[in-house]
Amino acid sequence: MLFGVPANIIKDKEGKAADDLEGPVVQAVKHIKNKWPGLHVACDVCLCEYTSHGHCGILYADGTINNEASVKRLAQVAVTYAEAGADCVAPSDMMDGRILAIKNALLEKGLSNKVSIMAYSAKFSSSFYGPFR
Secondary structure, eight states: OBOOOOOSOOOBTTOGGGGOTTSHHHHHHHHHHHHOTTSOOEEEEOSTTTBTTOOSSOBOTTSOBOHHHHHHHHHHHHHHHHHHTOSEEEEOSOOTTHHHHHHHHHHHTTOTTTOEEOOHHHHHTSGGGGGGO
């Protein structure tokens, strides 16, 4: 399970660095898949590590969550990780409708039969979540 821990990036209100092709997750996926092509790679999908405000979504000017923009952005990030070679995307945000948005985005790119979506409950109940306890 890869979690983005960016160093020396400019964080912004939309988390644009989350799917930067030179970012830590995309580069790690490519490196791992190049070195060990048969290894199953799962990627955490969230924006909090990349946003200037630290929240898992995009905010309106008044500080409330813009759910529609957030799920669209999360889906873009998931597709980028899938295109980099991830076998599984694992959203950890709490946006309503994120799974459907990610699934539809993967379908549009022809990736839905190649990349699975891990439920947050499975991640939370596993050792993958250990560092966050």
